[in-house]
Amino acid sequence: MPLVGRPAPDFDMLSTKNLETLSERVKLADYRGKWLVFFFYPADFTFVCPTEITAMHDRLAEFKNLNAEVLGASCDSVYSHKAWIETPREQNGLGGLGYPLASDFTKEVARKYDVLVEETGQPLRGLFIIDPEGVLRYQVVHDMNVGRSVDETLRVLAALQTGGLCPVNWKPGQKTLGV
Numbered sequence: 001m002p003l004v005g006r007p008a009p010d011f012d013m014l015s016t017k018n019l020e021t022l023s024e025r026v027k028l029a030d031y032r033g034k035w036l037v038f039f040f041y042p043a044d045f046t047f048v049c050p051t052e053i054t055a056m057h058d059r060l061a062e063f064k065n066l067n068a069e070v071l072g073a074s075c076d077s078v079y080s081h082k083a084w085i086e087t088p089r090e091q092n093g094l095g096g097l098g099y100p101l102a103s104d105f106t107k108e109v110a111r112k113y114d115v116l117v118e119e120t121g122q123p124l125r126g127l128f129i130i131d132p133e134g135v136l137r138y139q140v141v142h143d144m145n146v147g148r149s150v151d152e153t154l155r156v157l158a159a160l161q162t163g164g165l166c167p168v169n170w171k172p173g174q175k176t177l178g179v
Contacts, residue, residue: 001114008038008128008136009112013102014078015071016085022078026071026102028134035068035161036130037153040104040115040123042144044076044084045092052125053094053101055150060098066157067132073102075110075121115141129157 002009010028017024028036037056041049056063056070063070074081081101087093102109104123110116115126127148129138137160142148159166164176 002112002128002136002139004136004139006136007134008130009109011102011104011109011112013073013104013109015100015102016078016081016097017100019082019085022082024100026100028130031069031071031130031132032134033132035066035132035157037063037068037070037127037157038130039070039072039125039127039148040110040113041072041074041125042122043074044080045087047092048145048147049074050084050089050092050094052147052150053097054089057094057096057098059150059154062154063157066154066161068157070099071102072099073104073109073123075104075107075116075123077105078103127153129153129160131160 008028012025012027015024015026053072085094085097089095104110107116110123113126115123124144125142125148127140128136131137138156158172159170162176166176
């Protein structure tokens with residue numbers, strides 16, 4: 001089980017990094033030196049999932065400004081990911097994507113991150129922020145029917161990067177607590 005403050009569980013999965021060949025893998029080590037917002041979603045071609053994935057895409061510049069990369073994953077194949085990425089938003093697709101989706105087809109990584117619902121073979125909505133040294137700094141897991149907040153993810157990422165004590169409702173630009 002992943003624990004905040006400990007090294008993030010390693011991974012190595014096929015991804016949509018190269019949408020033409022679908023042969024590029026993503027590994028935790030690929031993200032050394034940057035923050036990583038790594039999230040699981042239940043399945044391609046569903047209803048809540050595209051709202052989250054496209055919201056992350058729409059705010060990708062803000063993540064990049066915080067020296068962060070974004071990576072999504074489900075237990076669907078890279079072929080399903082490609083079809084969904086290439087489907088227009090108006091048809092419940094993603095309409096293009098500025099970050100890769102990884103295929104945890106074996107469900108190994110979802111198990112390592114303790115988000116797999118064994119009975120259905122689908123992951124819960126788990127979101128993990130991993131620091132540039134590969135240490136897990138934040139995790140939140142939602143039930144399948146509730147989408148996550150991109151605003152909150154960006155706020156927590158910025159708070160973690162301050163290295164200070166951030167009070168409730170802290171926002172970027174505000175002072176941290178002095179001790």
